[in-house]
Amino acid sequence: MRLRFDLVKNDLKKGLRPVYLISGDEPLQIMQSEDLIRVAARADGYTQREVFHVERGFDWNSILLSANSMSLFAEKKIIELRLNSAKLGDAGNKVMLQYCQSPSEDNLLMVSMPKIDASTQKTKWFKQVDEVGAVLQIWPIEPDKLPHWIKQQMINRKIIPTPEAVRLICDKVEGNLLAASQEIEKLALNGPREIDVDDILAVVADDAIYDVFKLVDAALLGKLSRTARILRGLKASGEEPVVILWALTREIRSMISMAAEKTNGIPIGQIFKKYRVWDKRIPIVQSGLSRHSEAKWSFLLQQAIQVDKIIKGMEKGNPWDELLDLGFSIASK
Secondary structure: OEEOHHHHHHHHHOOOOOEEEEEEOOHHHHHHHHHHHHHHHHHOOEEEEEEEEEOOOOOOHHHHHHHHOOOOOOOEEEEEEEEOOOOOHHHHHHHHHHHHHOOOOOEEEEEEEOOOOHHHHOOHHHHHHHHHOEEEEEOOOOHHHHHHHHHHHHHHOOEEEOHHHHHHHHHHHOOOHHHHHHHHHHHHOOOOEEEOHHHHHHHHHOOOOOOHHHHHHHHHOOOHHHHHHHHHHHHHOOOOHHHHHHHHHHHHHHHHHHHHHHHOOOOHHHHHHHOOOOHHHHHHHHHHHHHOOHHHHHHHHHHHHHHHHHHOOOOOOOHHHHHHHHHHHHHOO
């Protein structure tokens, strides 16, 4: 039987199948599928577990020996078979076919492997697994569905994100669900709450030698050498260009709005109150507003958009060089 990832829970409620084949190149959902099956198996009395890693020279007969061996207390057992390739070879094909033709009632076989190609699906052993067990093929989440997936994962952890926060995580993980899950776990450490881009950047900055907030402030203050030094530190610490760009772009957008209100004659104190500029940052923001007009900040936004295209591979260029140019443009008079 072919089984989709989102249907695994409901299928397990109906009862366990003797064989599960999980394939794909998306590690998080593969691990989640394995965990769901293990939990259901333990609840059904499968108290033992034996794991086999298939490498060169692997003795496939050890699978049959494990399946046929009984423990002292005749406990039911989960046999896990982990492969680095969807090609089993002659010995593997033979053993898998033999096992699946008469699966043991006291064993549950769970096989994990990379994405299965068309030729593998035509093999006798695969067709036998499909007949007696369940084949779960994990497909990557489409880019247009990733924001919804991330938002739902955050809500499940009682974290309510802004759309901007969701987009930042999407850009940061670049489709890697495991990386997205790790980011969400970090955010969940502080308990249920609403979060925005500042919360995400604060978590990211915790592990950086120089954080992105200091970079933004250095640029606003017109400190060219400090801007370059902090950016070098971020690069050396393994920070991702997309996170740095997000921080700079967010500040640029805010500066455009404040510069426009300043041009319209709105008192500066009223502007700072409206945009929630706290006392310690007022001199920093004031420095940026005094150095650039609304038109210049709008030009800087276009420069940031160009950097974004380079980071995403849409145009040629070195992201770190472009970030340095953007930082210098903000810092210069």
